[in-house]
Amino acid sequence: MSSLILPAVLNGLTMGAVYALIALGLTLIYGVLHIINFAHGSLLMLGLYAAYFLFSYLGIDPYLAIIFVVPAFFVLGYLLQRVVIAPMSAGSEQNVLLVTLALSLVIDNLALFFWTSNTRTVDIPYAWDTVEVLGAYLTKGRVIAFFAALLVAGLMWLFMTRTRTGSAIRAVAIEKRGAEIVGIDVNHTYALTFGIGTACVALAACLLLPTFYATPQVGYTFVLVAFTTVVMGGMGSLPGALVAGLALGVIEALGGLFLGESLGQIGIFVAFILTLLFRPAGLLGRKPT
Amino acid sequence: MLEITGIHAGYGQMAVLRGIDMRIGPGEIVALLGSNGVGKTTLNNVISGFIVPSAGEVRFDGERLTGRRPREIVAMGIAQVPEGRKVFPNLTVAENLELGAFRRAGARKRQNFDRICAIFPRLSERLEQLAGTLSGGEQQMLAIGRGLMSEPRLLILDEPSLGLSPLLVEEMFALVTRINAEGVAVLLVEQNVMQSLGVAGRAYVLEQGQLVMQGTAAEMLADPKLRQAYLGL
Numbered sequence: 001m002s003s004l005i006l007p008a009v010l011n012g013l014t015m016g017a018v019y020a021l022i023a024l025g026l027t028l029i030y031g032v033l034h035i036i037n038f039a040h041g042s043l044l045m046l047g048l049y050a051a052y053f054l055f056s057y058l059g060i061d062p063y064l065a066i067i068f069v070v071p072a073f074f075v076l077g078y079l080l081q082r083v084v085i086a087p088m089s090a091g092s093e094q095n096v097l098l099v100t101l102a103l104s105l106v107i108d109n110l111a112l113f114f115w116t117s118n119t120r121t122v123d124i125p126y127a128w129d130t131v132e133v134l135g136a137y138l139t140k141g142r143v144i145a146f147f148a149a150l151l152v153a154g155l156m157w158l159f160m161t162r163t164r165t166g167s168a169i170r171a172v173a174i175e176k177r178g179a180e181i182v183g184i185d186v187n188h189t190y191a192l193t194f195g196i197g198t199a200c201v202a203l204a205a206c207l208l209l210p211t212f213y214a215t216p217q218v219g220y221t222f223v224l225v226a227f228t229t230v231v232m233g234g235m236g237s238l239p240g241a242l243v244a245g246l247a248l249g250v251i252e253a254l255g256g257l258f259l260g261e262s263l264g265q266i267g268i269f270v271a272f273i274l275t276l277l278f279r280p281a282g283l284l285g286r287k288p289t
Numbered sequence: 290m291l292e293i294t295g296i297h298a299g300y301g302q303m304a305v306l307r308g309i310d311m312r313i314g315p316g317e318i319v320a321l322l323g324s325n326g327v328g329k330t331t332l333n334n335v336i337s338g339f340i341v342p343s344a345g346e347v348r349f350d351g352e353r354l355t356g357r358r359p360r361e362i363v364a365m366g367i368a369q370v371p372e373g374r375k376v377f378p379n380l381t382v383a384e385n386l387e388l389g390a391f392r393r394a395g396a397r398k399r400q401n402f403d404r405i406c407a408i409f410p411r412l413s414e415r416l417e418q419l420a421g422t423l424s425g426g427e428q429q430m431l432a433i434g435r436g437l438m439s440e441p442r443l444l445i446l447d448e449p450s451l452g453l454s455p456l457l458v459e460e461m462f463a464l465v466t467r468i469n470a471e472g473v474a475v476l477l478v479e480q481n482v483m484q485s486l487g488v489a490g491r492a493y494v495l496e497q498g499q500l501v502m503q504g505t506a507a508e509m510l511a512d513p514k515l516r517q518a519y520l521g522l
Protein backbone atom coordinates (compact mmCIF):
# COMPACT_ATOMS: atom_id res chain seq x y z
CA MET A 1 0.00 0.00 0.00
CA SER A 2 2.64 2.51 1.04
CA SER A 3 4.28 2.12 -2.35
CA LEU A 4 1.10 3.57 -3.85
CA ILE A 5 1.02 6.61 -1.63
CA LEU A 6 3.96 8.48 -3.12
CA PRO A 7 2.73 8.18 -6.71
CA ALA A 8 -0.73 9.25 -5.59
CA VAL A 9 0.69 12.29 -3.83
CA LEU A 10 2.77 13.26 -6.85
CA ASN A 11 -0.14 12.73 -9.20
CA GLY A 12 -2.30 14.77 -6.89
CA LEU A 13 0.22 17.58 -6.96
CA THR A 14 0.15 17.70 -10.74
CA MET A 15 -3.63 17.94 -10.77
CA GLY A 16 -3.54 20.33 -7.83
CA ALA A 17 -1.33 22.74 -9.75
CA VAL A 18 -4.01 23.00 -12.43
CA TYR A 19 -6.69 23.54 -9.76
CA ALA A 20 -4.47 26.24 -8.33
CA LEU A 21 -4.08 27.93 -11.69
CA ILE A 22 -7.84 28.00 -12.24
CA ALA A 23 -8.40 29.20 -8.70
CA LEU A 24 -5.71 31.86 -9.07
CA GLY A 25 -7.78 33.60 -11.73
CA LEU A 26 -10.94 33.24 -9.69
CA THR A 27 -9.43 34.51 -6.46
CA LEU A 28 -7.74 37.43 -8.22
CA ILE A 29 -11.06 38.52 -9.69
CA TYR A 30 -12.73 38.09 -6.32
CA GLY A 31 -10.02 39.94 -4.45
CA VAL A 32 -10.02 42.96 -6.74
CA LEU A 33 -13.53 43.26 -8.15
CA HIS A 34 -15.23 41.66 -5.13
CA ILE A 35 -17.35 39.53 -7.41
CA ILE A 36 -17.74 35.81 -7.64
CA ASN A 37 -17.28 34.98 -11.27
CA PHE A 38 -19.74 32.20 -11.99
CA ALA A 39 -18.64 32.26 -15.63
CA HIS A 40 -15.14 31.07 -14.73
CA GLY A 41 -15.90 27.42 -15.51
CA SER A 42 -17.51 28.36 -18.79
CA LEU A 43 -14.43 30.32 -19.75
CA LEU A 44 -12.32 27.26 -18.97
CA MET A 45 -14.58 25.25 -21.25
CA LEU A 46 -14.19 27.85 -24.01
CA GLY A 47 -10.44 27.67 -23.55
CA LEU A 48 -10.49 23.90 -23.94
CA TYR A 49 -12.50 24.22 -27.15
CA ALA A 50 -10.23 26.97 -28.44
CA ALA A 51 -7.20 24.71 -27.97
CA TYR A 52 -9.15 21.77 -29.39
CA PHE A 53 -10.15 23.61 -32.57
CA LEU A 54 -6.68 25.02 -33.08
CA PHE A 55 -5.41 21.47 -32.93
CA SER A 56 -8.04 19.78 -35.05
CA TYR A 57 -8.29 22.39 -37.80
CA LEU A 58 -4.81 23.89 -37.88
CA GLY A 59 -2.81 21.13 -36.27
CA ILE A 60 -1.44 23.45 -33.62
CA ASP A 61 -0.12 21.63 -30.59
CA PRO A 62 -2.02 22.74 -27.44
CA TYR A 63 1.23 23.74 -25.75
CA LEU A 64 2.05 25.95 -28.71
CA ALA A 65 -1.54 27.20 -28.76
CA ILE A 66 -0.81 28.87 -25.42
CA ILE A 67 0.77 31.80 -27.22
CA PHE A 68 -2.47 32.44 -29.14
CA VAL A 69 -5.15 31.34 -26.72
CA VAL A 70 -3.86 33.07 -23.60
CA PRO A 71 -3.57 36.58 -25.11
CA ALA A 72 -6.91 36.12 -26.90
CA PHE A 73 -8.58 35.17 -23.63
CA PHE A 74 -6.97 38.09 -21.88
CA VAL A 75 -8.65 40.37 -24.41
CA LEU A 76 -11.90 38.41 -24.13
CA GLY A 77 -11.89 38.79 -20.35
CA TYR A 78 -11.02 42.47 -20.58
CA LEU A 79 -13.92 43.11 -22.94
CA LEU A 80 -16.36 40.93 -21.02
CA GLN A 81 -15.80 43.04 -17.92
CA ARG A 82 -15.72 46.34 -19.73
CA VAL A 83 -18.55 45.79 -22.21
CA VAL A 84 -20.84 43.25 -20.55
CA ILE A 85 -20.38 42.83 -16.82
CA ALA A 86 -19.69 46.41 -15.69
CA PRO A 87 -22.43 48.12 -17.73
CA MET A 88 -25.03 45.44 -16.99
CA SER A 89 -24.43 45.32 -13.28
CA ALA A 90 -24.59 49.10 -12.78
CA GLY A 91 -22.28 48.98 -9.82
CA SER A 92 -24.39 46.68 -7.65
CA GLU A 93 -22.68 43.56 -6.41
CA GLN A 94 -25.83 41.41 -6.45
CA ASN A 95 -26.34 42.30 -10.09
CA VAL A 96 -22.82 41.20 -10.91
CA LEU A 97 -23.58 37.75 -9.53
CA LEU A 98 -26.61 37.47 -11.76
CA VAL A 99 -24.72 38.75 -14.76
CA THR A 100 -21.85 36.27 -14.43
CA LEU A 101 -24.32 33.46 -13.74
CA ALA A 102 -26.31 34.43 -16.82
CA LEU A 103 -23.12 34.62 -18.85
CA SER A 104 -22.19 31.11 -17.86
CA LEU A 105 -25.64 29.78 -18.79
CA VAL A 106 -25.51 31.49 -22.15
CA ILE A 107 -21.98 30.34 -22.93
CA ASP A 108 -22.63 26.74 -21.85
CA ASN A 109 -25.81 26.45 -23.85
CA LEU A 110 -24.36 28.05 -26.95
CA ALA A 111 -21.52 25.56 -26.70
CA LEU A 112 -24.00 22.73 -26.43
CA PHE A 113 -25.92 24.06 -29.41
CA PHE A 114 -22.97 24.59 -31.72
CA TRP A 115 -20.57 21.92 -30.61
CA THR A 116 -22.97 19.24 -29.28
CA SER A 117 -22.26 17.33 -26.13
CA ASN A 118 -19.71 15.04 -27.80
CA THR A 119 -16.53 14.54 -25.89
CA ARG A 120 -13.57 15.98 -27.80
CA THR A 121 -10.02 14.92 -27.25
CA VAL A 122 -6.80 15.65 -29.02
CA ASP A 123 -4.29 13.00 -29.94
CA ILE A 124 -0.92 14.06 -28.67
CA PRO A 125 0.85 10.80 -27.88
CA TYR A 126 3.88 12.32 -26.22
CA ALA A 127 1.68 13.90 -23.56
CA TRP A 128 0.86 10.39 -22.36
CA ASP A 129 4.50 9.35 -22.07
CA THR A 130 5.51 8.61 -18.55
CA VAL A 131 8.27 10.25 -16.65
CA GLU A 132 9.87 8.76 -13.62
CA VAL A 133 9.89 11.07 -10.62
CA LEU A 134 11.23 9.75 -7.30
CA GLY A 135 10.47 6.24 -8.44
CA ALA A 136 6.89 7.04 -9.39
CA TYR A 137 5.67 7.09 -12.99
CA LEU A 138 3.80 10.22 -13.93
CA THR A 139 2.10 11.32 -17.11
CA LYS A 140 4.28 13.80 -18.98
CA GLY A 141 1.35 16.09 -19.82
CA ARG A 142 0.54 16.37 -16.14
CA VAL A 143 4.14 17.08 -15.22
CA ILE A 144 4.30 19.82 -17.83
CA ALA A 145 1.07 21.29 -16.44
CA PHE A 146 2.50 21.18 -12.93
CA PHE A 147 5.63 23.12 -13.75
CA ALA A 148 3.87 25.56 -16.05
CA ALA A 149 1.24 26.29 -13.40
CA LEU A 150 3.88 26.85 -10.73
CA LEU A 151 5.87 29.06 -13.08
CA VAL A 152 2.83 31.17 -13.85
CA ALA A 153 1.88 31.42 -10.19
CA GLY A 154 5.39 32.70 -9.51
CA LEU A 155 5.29 35.16 -12.41
CA MET A 156 1.93 36.39 -11.28
CA TRP A 157 3.29 36.95 -7.80
CA LEU A 158 6.16 38.97 -9.22
CA PHE A 159 3.79 40.92 -11.41
CA MET A 160 1.50 41.77 -8.51
CA THR A 161 4.26 42.76 -6.12
CA ARG A 162 6.97 44.21 -8.34
CA THR A 163 5.24 46.15 -11.08
CA ARG A 164 3.46 49.44 -11.16
CA THR A 165 0.34 47.87 -12.63
CA GLY A 166 0.43 45.15 -9.98
CA SER A 167 0.54 47.76 -7.22
CA ALA A 168 -2.30 49.63 -8.89
CA ILE A 169 -4.38 46.44 -8.95
CA ARG A 170 -3.74 45.83 -5.27
CA ALA A 171 -4.54 49.46 -4.52
CA VAL A 172 -7.83 49.35 -6.39
CA ALA A 173 -8.72 46.11 -4.62
CA ILE A 174 -8.91 47.74 -1.23
CA GLU A 175 -9.04 51.52 -1.59
CA LYS A 176 -10.86 52.48 -4.73
CA ARG A 177 -11.24 56.14 -3.91
CA GLY A 178 -7.58 56.46 -2.95
CA ALA A 179 -6.70 54.85 -6.27
CA GLU A 180 -8.78 57.38 -8.18
CA ILE A 181 -7.12 60.14 -6.21
CA VAL A 182 -3.68 59.17 -7.46
CA GLY A 183 -5.05 58.98 -10.99
CA ILE A 184 -5.56 55.24 -11.47
CA ASP A 185 -8.28 54.35 -13.97
CA VAL A 186 -10.39 52.02 -11.85
CA ASN A 187 -12.59 50.62 -14.61
CA HIS A 188 -9.56 49.86 -16.74
CA THR A 189 -7.91 48.18 -13.76
CA TYR A 190 -11.00 46.05 -13.13
CA ALA A 191 -11.08 44.96 -16.76
CA LEU A 192 -7.34 44.27 -16.71
CA THR A 193 -7.82 42.05 -13.66
CA PHE A 194 -10.69 40.20 -15.26
CA GLY A 195 -8.52 39.76 -18.34
CA ILE A 196 -5.66 38.33 -16.28
CA GLY A 197 -8.03 35.96 -14.47
CA THR A 198 -9.41 34.80 -17.80
CA ALA A 199 -5.91 34.37 -19.21
CA CYS A 200 -5.08 32.09 -16.24
CA VAL A 201 -8.05 29.88 -16.97
CA ALA A 202 -7.14 29.78 -20.67
CA LEU A 203 -3.64 28.67 -19.80
CA ALA A 204 -5.08 25.98 -17.56
CA ALA A 205 -7.22 24.86 -20.50
CA CYS A 206 -4.23 24.53 -22.85
CA LEU A 207 -2.31 22.60 -20.21
CA LEU A 208 -5.26 20.32 -19.50
CA LEU A 209 -6.40 19.45 -22.99
CA PRO A 210 -3.59 17.03 -23.96
CA THR A 211 -4.53 14.71 -21.08
CA PHE A 212 -8.17 15.69 -20.71
CA TYR A 213 -11.16 16.39 -22.89
CA ALA A 214 -13.59 19.12 -23.85
CA THR A 215 -17.36 18.98 -23.46
CA PRO A 216 -19.78 21.86 -22.91
CA GLN A 217 -20.17 20.76 -19.28
CA VAL A 218 -16.49 20.28 -18.54
CA GLY A 219 -16.32 23.55 -16.62
CA TYR A 220 -18.44 22.21 -13.77
CA THR A 221 -15.89 19.51 -13.02
CA PHE A 222 -13.38 22.18 -12.21
CA VAL A 223 -15.33 25.14 -11.07
CA LEU A 224 -16.60 23.48 -7.91
CA VAL A 225 -13.08 22.50 -6.95
CA ALA A 226 -11.88 25.98 -7.91
CA PHE A 227 -14.45 27.65 -5.65
CA THR A 228 -13.42 25.30 -2.86
CA THR A 229 -9.79 26.20 -3.49
CA VAL A 230 -10.53 29.91 -3.35
CA VAL A 231 -12.46 29.68 -0.09
CA MET A 232 -10.01 27.26 1.46
CA GLY A 233 -7.01 29.40 0.50
CA GLY A 234 -8.66 32.54 1.82
CA MET A 235 -10.85 34.58 -0.49
CA GLY A 236 -8.64 36.82 -2.61
CA SER A 237 -5.33 35.33 -1.48
CA LEU A 238 -3.03 34.30 -4.34
CA PRO A 239 -0.58 32.25 -2.24
CA GLY A 240 -3.60 30.74 -0.51
CA ALA A 241 -5.04 29.59 -3.83
CA LEU A 242 -1.74 27.96 -4.73
CA VAL A 243 -1.39 26.12 -1.44
CA ALA A 244 -5.04 25.09 -1.31
CA GLY A 245 -5.05 23.97 -4.96
CA LEU A 246 -2.03 21.73 -4.42
CA ALA A 247 -3.48 20.42 -1.16
CA LEU A 248 -6.81 19.59 -2.75
CA GLY A 249 -5.11 17.81 -5.62
CA VAL A 250 -3.28 15.59 -3.13
CA ILE A 251 -6.37 15.07 -0.99
CA GLU A 252 -8.36 14.06 -4.04
CA ALA A 253 -5.68 11.62 -5.16
CA LEU A 254 -5.41 10.05 -1.71
CA GLY A 255 -9.21 9.94 -1.45
CA GLY A 256 -9.25 8.14 -4.77
CA LEU A 257 -6.62 5.71 -3.56
CA PHE A 258 -8.38 4.80 -0.35
CA LEU A 259 -12.05 5.21 -1.26
CA GLY A 260 -11.94 4.40 -4.94
CA GLU A 261 -11.49 6.67 -7.94
CA SER A 262 -15.04 7.95 -8.15
CA LEU A 263 -15.12 8.98 -4.50
CA GLY A 264 -11.88 10.94 -4.61
CA GLN A 265 -13.69 14.25 -4.58
CA ILE A 266 -15.32 13.44 -1.25
CA GLY A 267 -11.95 14.14 0.32
CA ILE A 268 -12.00 17.63 -1.20
CA PHE A 269 -15.30 18.52 0.38
CA VAL A 270 -14.41 17.00 3.72
CA ALA A 271 -11.26 19.10 3.74
CA PHE A 272 -13.35 22.09 2.77
CA ILE A 273 -15.79 21.62 5.63
CA LEU A 274 -12.95 21.12 8.10
CA THR A 275 -11.31 24.33 6.90
CA LEU A 276 -14.52 26.25 7.33
CA LEU A 277 -14.95 24.83 10.81
CA PHE A 278 -11.45 25.55 12.06
CA ARG A 279 -10.16 28.34 9.86
CA PRO A 280 -13.21 30.10 8.48
CA ALA A 281 -11.11 32.82 6.84
CA GLY A 282 -9.22 30.16 4.89
CA LEU A 283 -5.67 28.88 5.20
CA LEU A 284 -3.96 32.14 4.28
CA GLY A 285 -6.93 34.47 4.45
CA ARG A 286 -7.06 37.50 6.65
CA LYS A 287 -9.82 37.71 9.18
CA PRO A 288 -12.37 40.29 8.16
CA THR A 289 -11.66 43.51 10.02
CA MET B 290 -4.06 79.76 -11.38
CA LEU B 291 -7.29 78.12 -10.15
CA GLU B 292 -10.51 79.96 -10.88
CA ILE B 293 -13.82 78.77 -9.57
CA THR B 294 -16.87 80.59 -10.85
CA GLY B 295 -20.50 80.20 -9.94
CA ILE B 296 -20.26 76.59 -8.78
CA HIS B 297 -23.51 74.91 -7.81
CA ALA B 298 -23.28 71.29 -6.76
CA GLY B 299 -25.04 68.79 -4.57
CA TYR B 300 -26.10 65.20 -4.12
CA GLY B 301 -29.27 64.23 -5.93
CA GLN B 302 -31.92 66.77 -5.07
CA MET B 303 -29.95 68.28 -2.22
CA ALA B 304 -28.02 71.44 -3.09
CA VAL B 305 -24.81 71.74 -1.10
CA LEU B 306 -22.85 74.46 -2.89
CA ARG B 307 -24.86 77.45 -4.03
CA GLY B 308 -22.76 79.76 -6.14
CA ILE B 309 -19.10 79.57 -5.17
CA ASP B 310 -16.56 82.00 -6.63
CA MET B 311 -13.00 81.55 -5.56
CA ARG B 312 -9.50 81.90 -6.92
CA ILE B 313 -6.09 80.65 -5.93
CA GLY B 314 -3.00 82.30 -7.34
CA PRO B 315 0.33 80.58 -8.02
CA GLY B 316 2.34 79.99 -4.87
CA GLU B 317 -0.50 80.99 -2.55
CA ILE B 318 -1.77 79.26 0.57
CA VAL B 319 -5.50 79.76 0.69
CA ALA B 320 -7.49 78.57 3.67
CA LEU B 321 -11.07 77.39 3.27
CA LEU B 322 -12.76 77.56 6.65
CA GLY B 323 -16.17 76.46 7.78
CA SER B 324 -17.87 74.21 10.27
CA ASN B 325 -19.05 70.67 9.71
CA GLY B 326 -21.25 69.84 6.77
CA VAL B 327 -21.10 73.19 5.00
CA GLY B 328 -19.69 71.73 1.81
CA LYS B 329 -15.89 72.05 2.03
CA THR B 330 -15.20 68.48 0.98
CA THR B 331 -17.85 68.77 -1.70
CA LEU B 332 -15.99 71.74 -3.17
CA ASN B 333 -12.70 69.80 -3.12
CA ASN B 334 -14.36 66.98 -4.96
CA VAL B 335 -15.72 69.36 -7.55
CA ILE B 336 -12.18 70.64 -8.14
CA SER B 337 -10.74 67.12 -8.32
CA GLY B 338 -13.41 65.95 -10.73
CA PHE B 339 -15.28 63.52 -8.48
CA ILE B 340 -18.43 65.60 -8.53
CA VAL B 341 -19.76 67.26 -11.65
CA PRO B 342 -21.27 70.61 -10.71
CA SER B 343 -24.77 71.43 -11.86
CA ALA B 344 -23.66 74.94 -12.81
CA GLY B 345 -20.48 76.96 -12.94
CA GLU B 346 -16.98 75.96 -13.89
CA VAL B 347 -13.48 75.42 -12.60
CA ARG B 348 -10.49 76.52 -14.62
CA PHE B 349 -6.85 75.71 -14.03
CA ASP B 350 -4.37 77.91 -15.89
CA GLY B 351 -7.26 78.90 -18.11
CA GLU B 352 -8.14 75.30 -18.98
CA ARG B 353 -11.57 74.05 -18.12
CA LEU B 354 -11.52 71.27 -15.51
CA THR B 355 -15.25 70.82 -15.27
CA GLY B 356 -16.27 67.58 -16.94
CA ARG B 357 -12.78 66.10 -16.84
CA ARG B 358 -12.05 62.89 -15.04
CA PRO B 359 -10.11 62.83 -11.76
CA ARG B 360 -7.11 61.20 -13.43
CA GLU B 361 -6.89 63.94 -16.05
CA ILE B 362 -7.01 66.55 -13.32
CA VAL B 363 -4.21 64.78 -11.44
CA ALA B 364 -2.19 64.77 -14.64
CA MET B 365 -2.62 68.52 -14.94
CA GLY B 366 -1.03 69.03 -11.53
CA ILE B 367 -3.75 69.10 -8.89
CA ALA B 368 -3.30 66.59 -6.09
CA GLN B 369 -5.79 66.02 -3.32
CA VAL B 370 -5.00 64.74 0.15
CA PRO B 371 -8.49 63.59 0.96
CA GLU B 372 -10.49 63.61 4.11
CA GLY B 373 -9.88 60.28 5.82
CA ARG B 374 -6.48 59.90 4.11
CA LYS B 375 -7.44 57.01 1.83
CA VAL B 376 -3.98 55.47 1.87
CA PHE B 377 -3.66 51.88 0.64
CA PRO B 378 -3.63 49.83 3.85
CA ASN B 379 -2.49 46.60 2.17
CA LEU B 380 0.51 48.25 0.53
CA THR B 381 3.77 49.26 2.12
CA VAL B 382 4.66 52.87 2.78
CA ALA B 383 7.10 52.78 -0.15
CA GLU B 384 4.46 51.33 -2.49
CA ASN B 385 1.96 53.96 -1.40
CA LEU B 386 4.42 56.71 -2.21
CA GLU B 387 5.31 55.21 -5.56
CA LEU B 388 1.66 55.06 -6.57
CA GLY B 389 1.49 58.79 -5.89
CA ALA B 390 3.48 59.18 -9.10
CA PHE B 391 1.14 56.91 -11.06
CA ARG B 392 -0.25 59.58 -13.35
CA ARG B 393 2.33 62.35 -13.16
CA ALA B 394 6.04 62.90 -12.56
CA GLY B 395 6.74 59.20 -13.07
CA ALA B 396 10.10 60.01 -14.63
CA ARG B 397 11.29 61.74 -11.46
CA LYS B 398 9.89 59.14 -9.07
CA ARG B 399 13.27 58.36 -7.52
CA GLN B 400 14.23 61.98 -6.76
CA ASN B 401 10.80 62.82 -5.41
CA PHE B 402 10.79 59.69 -3.29
CA ASP B 403 14.09 60.71 -1.68
CA ARG B 404 12.91 64.26 -1.23
CA ILE B 405 9.74 63.12 0.53
CA CYS B 406 11.69 60.73 2.73
CA ALA B 407 13.79 63.71 3.78
CA ILE B 408 10.65 65.71 4.60
CA PHE B 409 9.10 62.83 6.56
CA PRO B 410 11.86 61.00 8.44
CA ARG B 411 9.17 59.08 10.30
CA LEU B 412 7.98 57.57 7.04
CA SER B 413 11.44 56.83 5.77
CA GLU B 414 12.01 54.67 8.86
CA ARG B 415 8.94 52.64 7.96
CA LEU B 416 9.15 52.17 4.21
CA GLU B 417 8.42 48.44 4.37
CA GLN B 418 5.63 48.70 6.92
CA LEU B 419 2.07 48.22 5.69
CA ALA B 420 0.27 51.54 5.59
CA GLY B 421 -2.71 50.06 7.43
CA THR B 422 -0.52 49.54 10.49
CA LEU B 423 0.67 53.16 10.67
CA SER B 424 -0.65 55.48 13.36
CA GLY B 425 -3.22 58.05 12.29
CA GLY B 426 -0.63 60.81 12.22
CA GLU B 427 1.75 58.72 10.16
CA GLN B 428 -1.04 57.89 7.74
CA GLN B 429 -1.72 61.58 7.34
CA MET B 430 1.96 62.17 6.57
CA LEU B 431 1.84 59.33 4.08
CA ALA B 432 -1.23 60.76 2.39
CA ILE B 433 0.53 64.09 2.02
CA GLY B 434 3.72 62.44 0.81
CA ARG B 435 1.73 60.44 -1.72
CA GLY B 436 0.12 63.66 -2.94
CA LEU B 437 3.52 65.31 -3.30
CA MET B 438 4.86 62.43 -5.38
CA SER B 439 2.92 63.77 -8.37
CA GLU B 440 4.75 67.12 -8.12
CA PRO B 441 1.47 68.97 -7.87
CA ARG B 442 1.25 72.64 -8.68
CA LEU B 443 -1.80 72.84 -6.45
CA LEU B 444 -2.14 70.66 -3.38
CA ILE B 445 -5.56 70.36 -1.77
CA LEU B 446 -5.40 69.36 1.88
CA ASP B 447 -8.75 68.34 3.38
CA GLU B 448 -8.55 68.78 7.15
CA PRO B 449 -4.98 67.55 7.50
CA SER B 450 -4.90 68.30 11.22
CA LEU B 451 -7.95 66.17 12.00
CA GLY B 452 -7.21 63.63 14.71
CA LEU B 453 -3.63 64.75 15.30
CA SER B 454 -2.17 65.57 18.68
CA PRO B 455 -1.46 69.27 19.31
CA LEU B 456 2.24 68.75 18.72
CA LEU B 457 1.65 67.03 15.41
CA VAL B 458 -0.81 69.75 14.43
CA GLU B 459 1.98 72.30 14.89
CA GLU B 460 4.22 70.16 12.77
CA MET B 461 1.55 69.81 10.11
CA PHE B 462 1.13 73.55 9.71
CA ALA B 463 4.89 74.06 9.59
CA LEU B 464 4.96 71.44 6.88
CA VAL B 465 2.33 73.25 4.84
CA THR B 466 4.53 76.35 4.90
CA ARG B 467 7.51 74.28 3.86
CA ILE B 468 5.72 72.64 0.95
CA ASN B 469 4.46 76.02 -0.14
CA ALA B 470 7.97 77.48 0.04
CA GLU B 471 8.92 75.03 -2.73
CA GLY B 472 6.42 76.75 -4.98
CA VAL B 473 3.34 74.57 -4.51
CA ALA B 474 0.06 76.42 -4.14
CA VAL B 475 -2.04 75.02 -1.30
CA LEU B 476 -5.75 74.95 -0.70
CA LEU B 477 -6.00 74.27 3.01
CA VAL B 478 -9.40 73.10 4.18
CA GLU B 479 -9.52 73.41 7.92
CA GLN B 480 -11.61 73.87 11.01
CA ASN B 481 -8.53 74.91 12.91
CA VAL B 482 -9.09 78.60 12.25
CA MET B 483 -6.28 80.27 14.19
CA GLN B 484 -3.50 78.06 12.95
CA SER B 485 -4.78 78.07 9.38
CA LEU B 486 -4.81 81.84 9.31
CA GLY B 487 -1.31 81.73 10.72
CA VAL B 488 0.05 80.05 7.60
CA ALA B 489 -2.41 81.14 4.90
CA GLY B 490 -2.10 84.29 2.87
CA ARG B 491 -5.82 84.53 2.20
CA ALA B 492 -8.90 82.75 3.43
CA TYR B 493 -12.53 82.10 2.59
CA VAL B 494 -15.28 81.17 5.00
CA LEU B 495 -17.96 78.80 3.74
CA GLU B 496 -21.34 78.69 5.40
CA GLN B 497 -24.25 76.64 4.13
CA GLY B 498 -23.01 76.44 0.60
CA GLN B 499 -21.95 80.05 0.18
CA LEU B 500 -18.79 82.00 0.82
CA VAL B 501 -19.72 84.49 3.47
CA MET B 502 -16.33 86.05 4.12
CA GLN B 503 -13.05 86.40 2.33
CA GLY B 504 -9.88 88.40 2.61
CA THR B 505 -6.26 88.26 3.63
CA ALA B 506 -5.44 86.29 6.72
CA ALA B 507 -4.68 89.50 8.59
CA GLU B 508 -8.04 91.01 7.64
CA MET B 509 -9.83 87.89 8.71
CA LEU B 510 -8.08 87.75 12.04
CA ALA B 511 -9.14 91.30 12.69
CA ASP B 512 -12.73 90.71 11.62
CA PRO B 513 -15.01 90.79 14.67
CA LYS B 514 -17.63 88.57 12.98
CA LEU B 515 -15.12 85.81 12.35
CA ARG B 516 -13.62 86.12 15.77
CA GLN B 517 -17.05 85.74 17.25
CA ALA B 518 -18.29 82.94 15.06
CA TYR B 519 -15.21 80.75 14.97
CA LEU B 520 -12.96 81.71 17.79
CA GLY B 521 -15.55 82.49 20.44
CA LEU B 522 -13.79 85.76 21.22
Ligand SMILES: Nc1ncnc2c1ncn2[C@@H]1O[C@H](COP(=O)(O)OP(=O)(O)OP(=O)(O)O)[C@@H](O)[C@H]1O
Nearest residue numbers: 300305323324325326327328329330331332372480
Ligand atom coordinates in the same frame (compact mmCIF):
# COMPACT_ATOMS: atom_id res chain seq x y z
N1 LIG C 1 -22.18 61.29 -0.91
C1 LIG C 1 -23.09 62.10 -0.33
N2 LIG C 1 -24.40 61.87 -0.52
C2 LIG C 1 -25.33 62.69 0.04
N3 LIG C 1 -25.03 63.74 0.80
C3 LIG C 1 -23.74 64.03 1.02
C4 LIG C 1 -22.70 63.22 0.46
N4 LIG C 1 -21.51 63.73 0.84
C5 LIG C 1 -21.79 64.80 1.59
N5 LIG C 1 -23.12 64.98 1.70
C6 LIG C 1 -23.79 66.06 2.44
O1 LIG C 1 -23.37 67.29 1.89
C7 LIG C 1 -23.17 68.25 2.90
C8 LIG C 1 -21.76 68.81 2.79
O2 LIG C 1 -20.84 67.78 3.04
P1 LIG C 1 -19.28 68.00 3.00
O3 LIG C 1 -18.64 66.69 3.19
O4 LIG C 1 -18.92 68.77 1.78
O5 LIG C 1 -19.07 68.91 4.28
P2 LIG C 1 -17.73 69.45 4.92
O6 LIG C 1 -17.82 70.91 4.90
O7 LIG C 1 -16.56 68.85 4.28
O8 LIG C 1 -17.86 68.95 6.42
P3 LIG C 1 -16.76 68.38 7.44
O9 LIG C 1 -16.03 69.53 7.99
O10 LIG C 1 -17.56 67.70 8.47
O11 LIG C 1 -15.87 67.46 6.67
C9 LIG C 1 -23.44 67.54 4.22
O12 LIG C 1 -24.73 67.90 4.64
C10 LIG C 1 -23.36 66.09 3.88
O13 LIG C 1 -24.25 65.33 4.67
Ligand SMILES: [Mg+2]
Nearest residue numbers: 329330331372
Ligand atom coordinates in the same frame (compact mmCIF):
# COMPACT_ATOMS: atom_id res chain seq x y z
MG1 LIG D 1 -15.13 67.55 4.88
